[in-house]
Amino acid sequence: MSTAPVELDQPTSETDVRPDLPWLTIVWNDPINLMSYVTYVFQAVFGFGKEKAERLMMDVHKKGRAVVASGAREEMERHVEVLHSYGLWATVKKDD
Amino acid sequence: MASGFKRTRHGIALRLEPVETAVVENLVDQLKQMLEELPKGDPGLAELGISESTEAPRDAALARLFPDGYREDGEAAGEFRRYTEASLRDGKERDAAVVLASLGADEIVLDAEQAQSWLRSLNDLRLALGTRLEISEDGYERFEELDWNSPEYAMFVTYDWLTQMQDSLVGCMLSR
Numbered sequence: 001m002s003t004a005p006v007e008l009d010q011p012t013s014e015t016d017v018r019p020d021l022p023w024l025t026i027v028w029n030d031p032i033n034l035m036s037y038v039t040y041v042f043q044a045v046f047g048f049g050k051e052k053a054e055r056l057m058m059d060v061h062k063k064g065r066a067v068v069a070s071g072a073r074e075e076m077e078r079h080v081e082v083l084h085s086y087g088l089w090a091t092v093k094k095d096d
Numbered sequence: 097m098a099s100g101f102k103r104t105r106h107g108i109a110l111r112l113e114p115v116e117t118a119v120v121e122n123l124v125d126q127l128k129q130m131l132e133e134l135p136k137g138d139p140g141l142a143e144l145g146i147s148e149s150t151e152a153p154r155d156a157a158l159a160r161l162f163p164d165g166y167r168e169d170g171e172a173a174g175e176f177r178r179y180t181e182a183s184l185r186d187g188k189e190r191d192a193a194v195v196l197a198s199l200g201a202d203e204i205v206l207d208a209e210q211a212q213s214w215l216r217s218l219n220d221l222r223l224a225l226g227t228r229l230e231i232s233e234d235g236y237e238r239f240e241e242l243d244w245n246s247p248e249y250a251m252f253v254t255y256d257w258l259t260q261m262q263d264s265l266v267g268c269m270l271s272r
Contacts, residue, residue, distance in 0.1 A: 026167075031231050032222055032226035032227070034259065034262060034266065036263055036266045036270070037219065037262060037266050040215075040270055050270075077180075080165050081183075081184070084163060084180070084184055085184060085188075085216065086216055087161070087216065087219040087223050089160075090163075091164065092165055092166055092172070093167065
């Protein structure tokens with residue numbers, strides 16, 4: 001890593017190629033889906049380990065919702081579509 | 097279904113009594129009828145998986161099976177629905193067909209893919225029944241006070257049975 005004090009090129013609006021603000025996949029609590037089932041779906045859909053899947057499931061259960069993924073909008077919409085196929089109550093939201 | 101789903105050497109297995117088979121068959125048939133109530137839209141667009149509906153279904157149970165993809169943006173929710181609702185319905189119909197096709201054997205044995213279909217379909221049934229029963233976080237006390245001869249009590253018993261069945265299936269699928 002260089003320690004030389006070089007002038008960094010600050011990204012300008014023309015050269016800024018950062019993607020859009022990340023979008024979020026949110027799962028909401030509902031009284032019907034089983035806790036064991038939601039944990040299973042998180043593991044099956046996102047490949048999360050048991051611990052992470054259970055932690056997110058508990059967040060949904062206790063806090064009413066949890067962010068389960070973030071990234072490009074299209075990717076989040078695909079996640080939500082898959083979660084809907086499992087009957088989870090999921091939505092896309094722009095991160096703010 | 098005294099003991100629910102079991103993991104065996106050949107796959108995930110389930111034994112149902114004839115009366116239980118009849119209940120599942122009846123419920124899945126009702127689910128299929130519900131799915132047909134969704135607007136189909138333009139047949140040409142439908143082939144591309146695009147439906148014309150941009151509004152959530154009016155029926156509460158259908159709306160729970162086909163929820164909005166955006167919560168605070170009605171326009172985005174409508175567009176999302178237009179592009180996803182038809183394929184979501186097709187998937188639910190496929191899952192329902194897998195369940196119906198496997199019924200009837202003394203012992204139902206499911207491969208991994210069939211087990212997924214059963215899992216999603218059982219969940220669809222629970223969502224539909226649970227929405228009709230207005231299941232809430234408050235627990236089941238309300239149902240314990242119901243007249244045992246009331247249709248609502250029968251519906252609740254069915255819901256509870258589906259819950260046990262789904263929980264035993266999840267147990268098999270998690271313990272791989």
